[in-house]
Amino acid sequence: MARVCVIGAGASGIAAVKALDQAGLPFDCFEASDRVGGNWVFGNRNGMSSAYRSLHINTSRARMEFSDFPMPATYPDFPHHTHIAAYFDAYVDHFGLRERITFETLVTRAEPRPDGGWDVTTEPGGTRAYDALVVANGHHWDPRWPEPAFPGTETFAGVVMHSHEYTGEDPALFRDRAVVVLGMGNSAMDIAVEASFAARRTYLAARRGAWVIPKYVFGRPLDSLPTSAHVPIAVRRRVQAAALRVVVGDMTRYGLPAPDHPFGSAHPTVSDDVLSRIAHGEITPKPNIAALGERSVAFADGTEADADVVVFCTGYNVTFPFLDPGLISAPGNDLPLFRRVFHPDVPGIYFVGLLQPLGAVMPLAELQSQWICDHLAGRYALPPAAELRADMAQERAAMFRRYVASPRHTMQVDFEDYLLAVQRERRRGARRAMAAA
Ligand SMILES: Cc1cc2nc3c(=O)[nH]c(=O)nc-3n(C[C@H](O)[C@H](O)[C@H](O)COP(=O)(O)OP(=O)(O)OC[C@H]3O[C@@H](n4cnc5c(N)ncnc54)[C@H](O)[C@@H]3O)c2cc1C
Ligand SMILES: NC(=O)c1ccc[n+]([C@@H]2O[C@H](COP(=O)([O-])OP(=O)(O)OC[C@H]3O[C@@H](n4cnc5c(N)ncnc54)[C@H](OP(=O)(O)O)[C@@H]3O)[C@@H](O)[C@H]2O)c1
Numbered sequence: 001m002a003r004v005c006v007i008g009a010g011a012s013g014i015a016a017v018k019a020l021d022q023a024g025l026p027f028d029c030f031e032a033s034d035r036v037g038g039n040w041v042f043g044n045r046n047g048m049s050s051a052y053r054s055l056h057i058n059t060s061r062a063r064m065e066f067s068d069f070p071m072p073a074t075y076p077d078f079p080h081h082t083h084i085a086a087y088f089d090a091y092v093d094h095f096g097l098r099e100r101i102t103f104e105t106l107v108t109r110a111e112p113r114p115d116g117g118w119d120v121t122t123e124p125g126g127t128r129a130y131d132a133l134v135v136a137n138g139h140h141w142d143p144r145w146p147e148p149a150f151p152g153t154e155t156f157a158g159v160v161m162h163s164h165e166y167t168g169e170d171p172a173l174f175r176d177r178a179v180v181v182l183g184m185g186n187s188a189m190d191i192a193v194e195a196s197f198a199a200r201r202t203y204l205a206a207r208r209g210a211w212v213i214p215k216y217v218f219g220r221p222l223d224s225l226p227t228s229a230h231v232p233i234a235v236r237r238r239v240q241a242a243a244l245r246v247v248v249g250d251m252t253r254y255g256l257p258a259p260d261h262p263f264g265s266a267h268p269t270v271s272d273d274v275l276s277r278i279a280h281g282e283i284t285p286k287p288n289i290a291a292l293g294e295r296s297v298a299f300a301d302g303t304e305a306d307a308d309v310v311v312f313c314t315g316y317n318v319t320f321p322f323l324d325p326g327l328i329s330a331p332g333n334d335l336p337l338f339r340r341v342f343h344p345d346v347p348g349i350y351f352v353g354l355l356q357p358l359g360a361v362m363p364l365a366e367l368q369s370q371w372i373c374d375h376l377a378g379r380y381a382l383p384p385a386a387e388l389r390a391d392m393a394q395e396r397a398a399m400f401r402r403y404v405a406s407p408r409h410t411m412q413v414d415f416e417d418y419l420l421a422v423q424r425e426r427r428r429g430a431r432r433a434m435a436a437a
Pocket of ligand 2: 056057058059140145146147163182183184185186187188190206207208267288313314315316356404405406407408
């Protein structure tokens, strides 16, 4: 029976561990930290968490929870990171998985063996052979700095940081300072809002506009409104765009740049607070940064502002430090995979959670893990190579056609559509496996 190595015990890794355990497949799971939960463990000892003290989920709890382990009914719709970390702890304890995970053990190297399978080296531990590798190392921990760096970054006399380093723990960081936050993703929204309550001035700089979506519409979490993969995505987007026009209105009315793309062509920027802080004059929108002075920032429209702190909320790199980049890497964050799980050329390696859903990661990681177990147990067979490549090419072409070109839009999936597509593919592959048996 295939012996499997799971790398990481964040939300994705514990979903994989649960599926492997329930499928009765032998495995080891190595986790660098002393606990499960990855990004959701504030101040995680692994140094990889991007959580800040005030972080709450922006996908509602009903959308985020695993299918067979609801979040406590006492949780709010958008729980705090401490709730989420506690939920993952409860999940592994409920299913008796904690003792199946080897903590404080970093995978430093994973190399294909000449006869198939993988040699996996851990610190501490040494090298062991496995038949298969499940990669669940997360993709929101390796900060992506502006590249090339803005002129003057080196000589700026204030504080320059990436959102990954921001913890919200130092009350002096923003107090009475002039703060420039760069980006229009969710990190930028949260950090600009937080800065705006302490800073002398807060600027929100962006190279393109975004449609800012509230967490609630019509008194319900936005992502809990009825939706279905059976309704064409273009129709769903038109309905959502119309709802947003009614509830929020024109972004330029708030002084934000007009989005250069239709609604639904960028990863959602969700914030209940940023538009209000802008409307109250506590956050000033600005175009992209052009250069940093000694204690100032020049913007692309020729304006300039004093600046003591610059926070780059410019996203994350997708990296696998334990893999030979000549074998597998993600230049520009792009790693083409069959339905975000199977590598087309390298057998015996599976990815879990390596996707950006419009919706939460966890239920998708759960389904991916069950699918991987099907394959490992011989209950699922991949399509023939030409068909697999054609499917990948079609999926990628549709994604790149729809989304703004950016390293943050290389693995976008629609929640319901992805679930449906994988369920269908599992059934197709089960029939192929039966036919081949
Ligand atoms: C600020 C922020 C807020 C977010 N909010 C949401 C949200 O509201 N909803 C949502 O669905 N998603 C959200 N995300 C996305 C986030 O990626 C997922 O919620 C979730 O953390 C993904 O889980 P994961 O297990 O794939 O990755 P991670 O949580 O990053 O976990 C990876 C685990 O792998 C371990 N690991 C990594 N490398 C090694 C190694 N070499 N050896 C051993 N162990 C290793 C790490 O220690 C870690 O425990 C957010 C991301 C950020 C940065
Ligand atoms: N639960 C929450 O509330 C919460 C909070 C924070 C983050 N998150 C999640 O964490 C993940 C990462 O979010 P993120 O906001 O950190 O990153 P992100 O979504 O990748 O956004 C990065 C932002 O920086 C901009 N940018 C990148 N490089 C730039 C450059 N060189 N110059 C100017 N602008 C640049 C991008 O613009 P372009 O679009 O033009 O590339 C984009 O606006 C997402 O999944 C997000 O949903 C969730």
